[in-house]
Amino acid sequence: MDEDFGDVRRNITLFLLSLRQSIDRPFRGRAPAADGERERFMNTMLMVEEARIRFNTYTRYREEPTLDEWETARKELLNFINTFINSPEIDPAVYNRRFIISSALQRDREQPSPFVLLFVQKEERPILADALIIFRSYLEELNTKLAPTQGSLSFVDLDRIVPRQQVAPVHFGIVDGRIVVADRSPIAAEADKANIKSALEHIRGSGDHLIRNLETSNCDRRLLESVRELQSQLTADANIVKIGLTNMACGVMCAQFQRELPDALNGMLNAYNASISLYVAQFKEWDQFTQKAAAIDLDEDDVAEVDMAAADLIATLNKNPDLADPEVPKTISFIRQFLSFPGNxxxxAAFAMIRTIENLVSSIIRHSLNFFGQTAEKLVDAGSTAVSKMIIGLLGIALMSASGIGPAAVRAGAPWVKQAADIVQKQIEKASE
Structure with a gap:
């Protein structure tokens, strides 16, 4: 079975999470009663968790695992399966429980992947023992197609590697050699347009009324500015993902100042936020964004890493107004504030920032491809020093952006970012010769 490594990693992670949930399912809401049963249950769960952590050690923190690294990870997984199947520490009843594979991705639920179908094709879900055997056979037959090494790739390969701009709070364009924020109004399904238009008119009206009430109250000015910003985006038909995130930020701020406001005003704020939540939920882009954000595996270190990368990018853009319109760092700064959200x-918010920076990199690379010949060794317009410097400057921003979010982007499902950074680095060195 030939699969891309990203798919293999998702499949293995999905199986281990589903295995843990299938074991845990009978004890949801209660612990095993007897001491011996409780100890056995804990040891079983620790075996699964150790396998997941060891797999992550070889793969999660490697943008492009070598064949040796992958083979070691695969052998350890096979060893785990064989040990688990034959372990005297595990309650025999565990093997007879139904194995329920549950993916967080809607596409796996609507159109199951070949891997998911291994466990759901039969009328009755397999018992856990059978699921382990199926998974072992999958690992034994697996032949992962890892990404080719950077030495075999050239700048023109980026046209294939780098995706078009994706669903994110911000999209970008290049106009007259400068990065600009591209307008992207919400796109509604034809059948929903009339209802969405009516809902938006109601929300805008209630937002204006809310702002007037806040202006005459003694509320914190930060809350008022948060509502004004949200209302301005609704009035301007702004990017739907940006509206959704701004609404979340507004909701967080409302909760912080709830005790300082009268009940009537709190009610208006809550109704306003709820209405906007229902509004953005009507759009496919918001649904795609929230599902992908929920499925990624980012931790606090990743959030901090993305925050630092965004800060560096904003500083660089502000220092190079000839390469970026002032609205670009301003907009990225606006998205960056969401990283201070509490909890999940x-x-x-980190996923939103990663996607925003991915779009910036994508816009620069695709614009720059037009200026390079098929040999990718020099600029087409080699006689234009100004154009050359502009392209190199833009590529420098793309390189810094991609390098800054590289590890987190891999964990967010975008390994192409690291590949692109390596290729751009080599292209800058060639063009500077």
């Missing part, structure tokens, strides 16, 4: 919301 910060991970969704």
């Amino acid at each position: 919301s910060s991970k969704r």
Whole structure:
């Protein structure tokens, strides 16, 4: 079975998470009663968790695992399966429980992948023992197609490697050699347009009324500015993902100042936020964004890493107004503030920032491809020093952006970012010769 490594990693992670959930399912909401049963249950769960952590050690922190690294990880997984199947520490009843594979991705639920189908094709879900055997056979037959080494790739390969701009709070364009923020109004399904238009008119009206009430209250000015910003985006038909995130930020701020406001005003704020939540939920882009954000595996270190990368990018853009319109660092700064969200919301915000920077890199690379010949060794317009410097400057921003979020982007499902950074680095060195 030939699969891309990203798919293999997702499949293995999905199996281990589903295995843990299938073991845990009978004890949801209660611990095993007897001491011996409780100890056995804990040891079983630790075996699964250790296998997951060891697999992550070889793969999660490697943008492009070598064949040796992958083979070591695969052998350890096979050893785990064989040990688990034959372990005297595990309650025999565990093997007879139904194995339920549950993916967080909607596409796997609507159109199951070949891997998921291994466990759901039969009328009855397999028992856990059978699921382990199926998974072992999958690992034994697996022949992962790892990404080719950077030495075999050239700048023109980026056209294939780098995706078009994706669903994110911000999209970019290049106009007259400068990065600009590209307008992207919400796109509604034809059948929903009339209802969405009516809902938006109602929300805008209630937002204006809310702002007037806040202006005459003694509320914190930061809350008022948060509502004004959200209302301005709704009035301007702004990017739907940006509206959704701004609404989340507004909701967080409302909760912080709830005790300082009268009940009537709190009610208006809550209704306003709820209405916007329902509004953005009507758009496919917001649904895609929230599902992907929920499925990624980012931790606090990743959030901090993305925050530092965003800060460096903003500083560089501000220092190079000839390469970026002032609205670009301003908009990225606006998205960056969401990283301070509490709990899991910060991970969704980190995904938003990663996608925003990915779009910036994509826009620069695709624009720059037009200026390079098929040999990717020199600029087409080699006689234009100004154009050359502009392209090299833009590529420098793309390189810094991609390098800054590289590891986190891999964990967010975008390994192409690291590949692109390596290729761009080599292209800059060639063009500077």
